[in-house]
Amino acid sequence: MSEVLLEVENLVKHFPVGGGVLSRQSGVVRAVDGVSFTLRRGETLGLVGESGCGKTTTGRCILQLERPTSGRILFEGIDLAAISAAELRAVRRRVQVIFQDPYSSLNPRMTIGQILAEPLQVHGIVRERTARQGRVEELLVQVGLAPQHARRYPHQLSGGQRQRVGIARALAMEPALIVCDEPVSALDVSIQAQIINLLEDLQRRLGLTYLFIAHDLSVVRHISDRVAVMYLGKIVEITDRTALYEEPRHPYTRALLSAVPIPDPAVEETRERTVLRGEVPSALNPPPGCVFHPRCPIAVARCSAEVPALREIRPTHWSACHLA
Amino acid sequence: MTTLLQVRNLKTTFLTSAGVVRAVDGVSWDVEEGETVALVGESGCGKSVSALSIMRLVAEPAGRIEGGEILYKGRDLLRLSEPEMRRVRGREIAMVFQEPMTSLNPVLTIGRQLTEGLEIHMQMSPVQARARAIELLGMVGIPDPARRLAQYPHHFSGGMRQRMMIAMALACNPSLILADEPTTALDVTIQAQILELMRDLARRLGVAMLIITHNLGVVARYADRVNVMYAGRIIEQAGAREIYANPRHPYTLGLLRSVPRLDEPRRARLDPIQGQPPDLTRLPPGCAFSPRCAYRVERCSEAPALESVATGHRSACWEAMRLVKQLAA
Numbered sequence: 296m297s298e299v300l301l302e303v304e305n306l307v308k309h310f311p312v313g314g315g316v317l318s319r320q321s322g323v324v325r326a327v328d329g330v331s332f333t334l335r336r337g338e339t340l341g342l343v344g345e346s347g348c349g350k351t352t353t354g355r356c357i358l359q360l361e362r363p364t365s366g367r368i369l370f371e372g373i374d375l376a377a378i379s380a381a382e383l384r385a386v387r388r389r390v391q392v393i394f395q396d397p398y399s400s401l402n403p404r405m406t407i408g409q410i411l412a413e414p415l416q417v418h419g420i421v422r423e424r425t426a427r428q429g430r431v432e433e434l435l436v437q438v439g440l441a442p443q444h445a446r447r448y449p450h451q452l453s454g455g456q457r458q459r460v461g462i463a464r465a466l467a468m469e470p471a472l473i474v475c476d477e478p479v480s481a482l483d484v485s486i487q488a489q490i491i492n493l494l495e496d497l498q499r500r501l502g503l504t505y506l507f508i509a510h511d512l513s514v515v516r517h518i519s520d521r522v523a524v525m526y527l528g529k530i531v532e533i534t535d536r537t538a539l540y541e542e543p544r545h546p547y548t549r550a551l552l553s554a555v556p557i558p559d560p561a562v563e564e565t566r567e568r569t570v571l572r573g574e575v576p577s578a579l580n581p582p583p584g585c586v587f588h589p590r591c592p593i594a595v596a597r598c599s600a601e602v603p604a605l606r607e608i609r610p611t612h613w614s615a616c617h618l619a
Numbered sequence: 620m621t622t623l624l625q626v627r628n629l630k631t632t633f634l635t636s637a638g639v640v641r642a643v644d645g646v647s648w649d650v651e652e653g654e655t656v657a658l659v660g661e662s663g664c665g666k667s668v669s670a671l672s673i674m675r676l677v678a679e680p681a682g683r684i685e686g687g688e689i690l691y692k693g694r695d696l697l698r699l700s701e702p703e704m705r706r707v708r709g710r711e712i713a714m715v716f717q718e719p720m721t722s723l724n725p726v727l728t729i730g731r732q733l734t735e736g737l738e739i740h741m742q743m744s745p746v747q748a749r750a751r752a753i754e755l756l757g758m759v760g761i762p763d764p765a766r767r768l769a770q771y772p773h774h775f776s777g778g779m780r781q782r783m784m785i786a787m788a789l790a791c792n793p794s795l796i797l798a799d800e801p802t803t804a805l806d807v808t809i810q811a812q813i814l815e816l817m818r819d820l821a822r823r824l825g826v827a828m829l830i831i832t833h834n835l836g837v838v839a840r841y842a843d844r845v846n847v848m849y850a851g852r853i854i855e856q857a858g859a860r861e862i863y864a865n866p867r868h869p870y871t872l873g874l875l876r877s878v879p880r881l882d883e884p885r886r887a888r889l890d891p892i893q894g895q896p897p898d899l900t901r902l903p904p905g906c907a908f909s910p911r912c913a914y915r916v917e918r919c920s921e922a923p924a925l926e927s928v929a930t931g932h933r934s935a936c937w938e939a940m941r942l943v944k945q946l947a948a
Contacts, residue, residue, distance in 0.1 A: 345806035345807060345808065345809075346806055453895045453896055454662075454896075455895060455896075456895065483661035483662055483833070483896055484661060484833055484835070484874055484877060484878060485661060485873060485874060485877055485891065485892035485896070486891070486892075486895075486896065487877070487878075487891075488877040488878070488889035488890065488891030488892075489891040489892075489893075491889055492888060492889055492891060495888070510806070510807060512807070512881065513878065513879040513880060513881050514879060516879065516881065516885060517879040517885060517886070517889065536885070540881065550808060551807055551808065552881065553811075554807045554808050554810065554811040555807060555836065555881055556811075556814075556834070556836030556837055556839060556840040557836055557839065557840075557880060557881060557882045558835035558836045558838070558839045558863065558875060558878060558880060559839050559863050559880070559882070560839045560840070560859045560860045560863055561860060561863070561864065562839075562882055563836075563839050563840040568811065570808075570811045570812055570815055571808045571811075571812070574776055574778055574779075574809060575806070
């Protein structure tokens with residue numbers, strides 16, 4: 296088993312609500328509420344869940360775009376909260392991000408060439424100008440674009456091409472870890488598969504590690520080695536891909552899987568579906584006990600009283616359910 | 620079954636800085652009474668503009684319905700006066716949009732938004748309209764409907780807002796609902812709730828539905844018949860089971876192959892459609908899909924017509940028959 300690249304230990308991120316000039320703080324949103332996992336070099340961990348489950352906030356904490364309320368994030372063994380700004384800058388290079396909407400994350404007034412050259416210059420990765428141009432062209436080719444794309448502006452590219460630029464920009468820093476936050480969900484179906492194949496090729500070639508945050512369970516199964524399912528700020532199940540999809544042990548994971556329609560009417564006709572009642576409760580006031588119990592089809596009395604711990608129900612398969 | 624809606628050779632264009640864009644370029648399709656028809660395709664294929672054209676809500680002057688017929692219960696909607704058309708919208712044909720927050724009025728109560736249409740279209744008194752509004756909210760599964768009437772859209776969650784949109788659509792007992800990506804903005808578990816609700820209500824009330832979506836799973840589960848659009852045209856048309864079992868257009872086949880499926884073993888590699896989505900201002904001559912097509916032949920520089928390949932199954936591809944052979948092999 297390869298070495299651990301990232302370790303997230305009991306990560307908590309609470310956002311205060313209210314507390315402005317005119318109002319007192321009226322509560323906290325428990326966006327991430329005690330999340331732990333490890334990521335080994337070269338692997339892909341899928342982080343799935345519905346909006347508001349804390350998957351993006353978890354990613355932003357790892358990127359140091361949010362300061363965690365508590366908990367530790369160790370990258371290559373270094374606690375990111377305990378190092379100086381200069382040290383953090385060096386680490387930041389090695390942890391990059393790909394966003395969902397490549398259009399809003401690319402500066403519309405810069406050419407693709409400038410967008411890719413800027414970080415190379417700022418971080419002093421390639422100091423000499425012509426060499427920088429060469430590196431930009433190399434990056435473009437690496438993500439399946441042509442060197443001529445360097446002269447274009449973001450609006451002159453299609454959504455898929457813009458996402459390729461987003462990937463090239465992340466690669467420019469020669470990162471070890473890339474946080475991919477819904478990298479294909481804004482793209483057309485026919486383009487999604489192109490980008491997923493590209494991410495897989497790059498991972499193999501460059502030995503990259505991915506934290507793949509998404510809500511599309513079919514895509515996550517395809518790309519991930521292991522998968523963590525989040526609900527209301529907590530990981531409710533985490534295990535390797537095959538176990539999660541073939542033998543899900545948490546009722547929420549099961550419901551999520553059953554909610555995905557299969558693109559085949561012959562299959563859909565006979566398929567049993569569990570449609571969950573109700574909606575995700577507010578993270579401002581999560582339910583007591585197991586946060587999933589109000590919607591859970593198999594909840595028992597114990598579930599509303601006692602918080603289930605994330606426990607290893609068999610080797611490498613963890614589930615936070617009293618009944619798993 | 621009788622035909623409720625017949626779209627015949629519909630053409631809608633938009634004038635843009637890059638020239639005239641043929642967003643919908645001569646499409647024909649039908650909806651029978653009580654059935655669910657899907658219009659499937661990727662962004663810019665013309666599926667939403669098709670629905671807006673039916674409602675005659677294409678934004679003028681840039682957008683224009685250039686030609687064709689939209690026969691609803693035998694009447695051509697394109698020939699109606701604006702006051703006549705207003706009696707069709709909401710009363711006969713209703714619409715559910717993707718983003719309920721932007722299609723609900725933020726400064727009107729839920730109750731007012733429901734009762735307005737009832738008072739205008741159905742000549743109900745305020746008391747009758749209120750009673751009907753409560754009934755409608757109950758029907759779409761909104762708990763405590765009487766209290767909810769006094770609330771505003773921002774008090775509702777995304778899923779609740781979409782339920783509210785469905786209640787509004789059903790309010791005047793329309794015969795047809797046009798649902799444009801009705802669940803795309805919602806979470807997976809809420810998506811399932813809303814789709815099941817729409818299907819149950821449509822069946823119970825005998826309402827026909829046009830579902831506009833890019834999600835092949837949603838189509839498979841809910842549609843009786845499917846129209847696949849690409850660059851403003853329908854490129855394949857068939858019953859839902861038939862089109863998934865025997866796709867006869869390389870684009871349909873490509874879409875089906877490119878998505879990973881939860882019910883199948885994981886594939887080592889996905890099989891994407893090559894190339895970029897079409898640029899409507901610079902379409903190639905002939906078949907618009909040909910630059911990305913693995914089955915391209917010389918003849919593709921001429922546009923293929925949508926022609927019958929099997930009973931109830933039409934494809935706009937010169938190589939439709941070869942496609943079948945290759946699938947069998």
